[in-house]
Amino acid sequence: MSSEDIEDDLFDIDLERAIPEPPYFLQTIESPKSKLEIKLEQLEKLEEELDHNVVTWDGPDDPANPLNFTHGRRLLIVLIVSSMTFISPFASSTFAPGVRYVMTEFHNDSSILSSFIVSIYVLGFAVGPLFIAPLSEMQGRSIIYKISSFIFTLLMIGCSECRNMGSLLALQFVSGLVGSSSIALGSGSITDVSPQHERGKYVALYSLGPVLGPAIGPVIGGVLSSKSWRWSFRLVAILSGILFVVIMVYLPETYAPFVLKRKAKKLRAETNNPHLHTIWEDHSLGFATVLRRSIIRPLKLLVLSPIVSCFSLLVAFGYGQMYLMLTTFTHIFQTQYKMSTSIVGLAYLGLGLGSIGGLLILVLYSDKMLISLAAKSATKEMRPEYRLPLTIFLMPLGAIGLIIYGWGVYYKVHWMVPEIGCFIFGLYSVTLLSVTISYLVDAYPIYAASAASASSMMRSLGGGVLPLAGPSMYSALGYGWGNTLLALLTIVMFPIPVILYYKGEWLRKKFNPSLA
Secondary structure, eight states: OOHHHHHHHHTOOOOTTTSOOOOHHHHTOOSTTHHHHHHHHHHHHHHHHSOTTBOOOSSTTOTTSGGGSOHHHHHHHHHHHHHHHHHHHHHHHHTGGGHHHHHHHTTOOOHHHHHHHHHHHHHHHHHHHHHHHHHHHHHOHHHHHHHHHHHHHHHHHHHHTOOSHHHHHHHHHHHHHHHTHHHHHHHHHHHHHSOGGGHHHHHHHHHHHHHHHHHHHHHHHHHHHTTOTHHHHHHHHHHHHHHHHHHHHHOOOOOHHHHHHHHHHHHHHHHOOTTOBOTTOOTTSOHHHHHHHHHHHHHHHHHHOHHHHHHHHHHHHHHHHHHHHHHHHHHHHHHHSOOOTTTGGGGGHHHHHHHHHHHHHHHHHHHHHHHHHHHHSSSOOOOGGGGTHHHHHHHHHHHHHHHHHHHHHHTTOOTHHHHHHHHHHHHHHHHHHHHHHHHHHHHSSTTHHHHHHHHHHHHHHHHHHHHHHHHHHHHHHHHHHHHHHHHHHHHHTTHHHHHHHHHHHHHHHHSOOOOO
């Protein structure tokens, strides 16, 4: 074999597409080393084109990478974020049993306003993510958690000291806005520290908060409000203050682009090389431009991405149904079952226990289903759509639970019957919310906070608006037909997860808005 043949075998590198053809005179040199020299020159030119100033991780096992944190540390982060996500919705309903005392103290008997006191807090959840998620993608998640947790504690103290309806409504709205930080950022934090094949159980734990918090809150609030409705806010302030201390001590920064951004800044100072940067930085853009793009990003996803739009609509309706239950439980069980204020909070336990049951199902089957379906596929790829079968299987439970609950209350059968309906609905609620979050963060891992914020905006609007229509709907249709109407609307939405399971990947590729 000639030396030229050996060179052909050793240096058979297809660089023609990356590097232009060498000059003609080089191609005509016949010396044995001419082809080797040409290949080396081409390699040198290609290396020169590479940007050696990009700052990234120090290998796949870099301990600074949040994905490489120890299992215990990653679990602690998830528990802290999940606790925040529990406390914020918990605050939305803890004082629900005491609303009647608020109305009496402030001399108001409007049924719509009594629902609005709770709903306005949830509406704050819809506005907050518009600003919180973009700021986190610019300044990191940890600092947002710390500041918002501190302010939220102060606002809860302020709510407990309100002396008129106007100040209470205003502080409730701002509290919801600030308290939405965990809802806006939590799914992103979980994405930061968990690989895709383990993410389902962590998201399930996180998504339990928005369902279990509002369900447990009234149980405790019913006892506290018998003493004073103000103690409902004081309790939340105490819990939030304790969690603030935990966050300050144990919650590190986990957003990879921001961690690398800090690393690049440190290296620029140490090496006097101003050109060092990460692939997510663009120093040609000003702060205002970056902020505007970041704020628009969730809206772009909501409007231009069919998968985000469809799931946001689905989860908004489900969350609205849940908050309609939460805001009417007290009145329904006091009028239909003659429960006292001190024990009416127990009516919320069915929904809470159902949520815990849904959590167990998700922990056991969410990741396993993803891995199993990926293994059976031709590409072995863990597609986000493989999260959806759980929703498809459990979605009928939402309609069944509503019907059992509505007609059980209507006919005043034993209180355990509507509680069973609430339990079944709780299974559906937490599964729908968890699968939605898992699907969106799998589809948009870098912009998980923006994708989750787009969904949470719609979800919070549903949770804030639908309960306002509850008293009128029940007055016109009764508890039986009113909840049957909600069940029928749930059935109408059955095709959404089915269509996305089969066509979700095509829709993601077909409608892929620019998010940078």
